[in-house]
Amino acid sequence: MADITRDVLIVGAGAAGTTAANELRKAGLSVVVLEARDRVGGRLWTDVIDGAMLEIGGQWVSPDQDALIETIDELGLETFSRYREGDSVYVGPDGALHRFTGEMFPVSAETEKVIAEITERLDAMVAEIDPDRPYAHPKAAEWDSVTWDAWLREQSDDDEAVRNLAFATGSAMLTKPTHAFSLLQSLLMAASAGSYSNLVDADFILDKRVVGGLQQVPQLLAERLGDDVLLNQPVRTLEWGEHGVTATTDALTVRARYAILAHAPVLYDRISFVPSLPRRQHQMHQHLSMGFVIKVHAVYDRPFWREQGLSGTAFSPYELVHEAYDNTNHADERGTLVGFVSDQNADDVFELSAEERKERILESLSHYYGPEAKNPVVYYESDWGTEEWTRGAYAASFDMGGLHRYGKDLRASVGPIHFACSDLAGAGYQHVDGAIRMGRLAAAQILDADRS
Numbered sequence: 001m002a003d004i005t006r007d008v009l010i011v012g013a014g015a016a017g018t019t020a021a022n023e024l025r026k027a028g029l030s031v032v033v034l035e036a037r038d039r040v041g042g043r044l045w046t047d048v049i050d051g052a053m054l055e056i057g058g059q060w061v062s063p064d065q066d067a068l069i070e071t072i073d074e075l076g077l078e079t080f081s082r083y084r085e086g087d088s089v090y091v092g093p094d095g096a097l098h099r100f101t102g103e104m105f106p107v108s109a110e111t112e113k114v115i116a117e118i119t120e121r122l123d124a125m126v127a128e129i130d131p132d133r134p135y136a137h138p139k140a141a142e143w144d145s146v147t148w149d150a151w152l153r154e155q156s157d158d159d160e161a162v163r164n165l166a167f168a169t170g171s172a173m174l175t176k177p178t179h180a181f182s183l184l185q186s187l188l189m190a191a192s193a194g195s196y197s198n199l200v201d202a203d204f205i206l207d208k209r210v211v212g213g214l215q216q217v218p219q220l221l222a223e224r225l226g227d228d229v230l231l232n233q234p235v236r237t238l239e240w241g242e243h244g245v246t247a248t249t250d251a252l253t254v255r256a257r258y259a260i261l262a263h264a265p266v267l268y269d270r271i272s273f274v275p276s277l278p279r280r281q282h283q284m285h286q287h288l289s290m291g292f293v294i295k296v297h298a299v300y301d302r303p304f305w306r307e308q309g310l311s312g313t314a315f316s317p318y319e320l321v322h323e324a325y326d327n328t329n330h331a332d333e334r335g336t337l338v339g340f341v342s343d344q345n346a347d348d349v350f351e352l353s354a355e356e357r358k359e360r361i362l363e364s365l366s367h368y369y370g371p372e373a374k375n376p377v378v379y380y381e382s383d384w385g386t387e388e389w390t391r392g393a394y395a396a397s398f399d400m401g402g403l404h405r406y407g408k409d410l411r412a413s414v415g416p417i418h419f420a421c422s423d424l425a426g427a428g429y430q431h432v433d434g435a436i437r438m439g440r441l442a443a444a445q446i447l448d449a450d451r452s
């Protein structure tokens, strides 16, 4: 078995791990990145499927994501705006299609008023939340003990208003049923994007994409590390103590003074720690779980919806595909739609055969864009639930009560072991921006420890 010695071992070559490794390298430390998969990027994965370039994982960049924007600029990558000219569409409770412009759904004046009032209330609450310390809010325990659904239902009995407010952090972000996470977890999600209003503004949150794909970020960062990124090396055991760490994969032994676990927290228990991690980590890690969403791509010979004056932006809390967008690639003649099927809807369609699932999903898209949507030339469902080294999408969050109970220890290092991942972030939480921030933070913690 080959033996490698470095200052720092990084487990995972996603955005967090490749960022941390570059930061440490710049500061003069030697690093090695061990990646379980046969590719770099983790939840960033740009691939060509049946001749169409698709973003199977993360893709959008919003204007508040400074760390990601800085990295994109520094790597010399170009961005382009999501197509958004024309009307958006909304399917209401009676199944009727409505066209609209702006951020507010075309609901009745009464429902619109309820949505506006609760949004204002939420913005005020979110403004009090420090995304790096949501557990420190004086009402953290109270807000972490009520589900997002129950809190919204206490505010109003207008079902359409509640469903529309709920899905912004539910189906669309944490991708868990709204009864499965707390009000505090929902406020953190909104605080990480600056406000609840930012989060529901598709033009803000889904603003830009990278020409050629977002996976280039970790790929270019990994290129700078050259031979210090090793693929197909799942870390199986990690011995740790005052001396540092010794990790083993099926083919390698790596000794280092520090380690960074730069992957989703649900995967910590795939590693055998010797000695085992402390009680607090054992307990905390059991209260974090991945959300679940299917990202569906449908490519057509042309963006036919634009001919009808549609932007491609579509929402409905009553539809199987609860949101969909024009996802046409830069300078591509073909038109691409991307839609999302989340949480229990995703569970349900995975009970069907692949053919039936495709039919149901395309049927839902046709409710927004008309019958032409049923005949794409390329169709692809990304299913991160089957990926051994991710196990869901988009990211991990705490179950009820977990955020205020364990939040303060989420990023705390354990001896020489540090943690970095988008799922541990404040600003940029569950996004690539957060992964980069956490990569930088873990590197800074190690550099501090090394100086003292």
Ligand code: FAD
Pocket: 011, 012, 013, 014, 015, 016, 017, 034, 035, 036, 037, 040, 041, 042, 043, 044, 056, 057, 058, 059, 060, 061, 233, 234, 235, 236, 262, 263, 264, 267, 270, 271, 295, 382, 384, 389, 390, 392, 393, 394, 395, 420, 421, 422, 423, 430, 431, 432, 433, 435
């Ligand atoms: P990961 O990308 O998960 O990287 C962790 C790496 O560690 C993986 O490569 C994994 O293989 C490896 N690993 C795990 N265990 C081991 C082990 N034991 N040994 C060795 N290696 C190991 N974010 C946005 O900003 N915008 C979006 O539009 C967006 N859309 C998304 C759509 C989808 C479908 C998904 C899945 C995610 C999306 N995200 C989006 C979220 C974003 O992709 C992630 O938050 C981010 O990429 C996570 O980066 P990371 O480095 O923290 O973790």
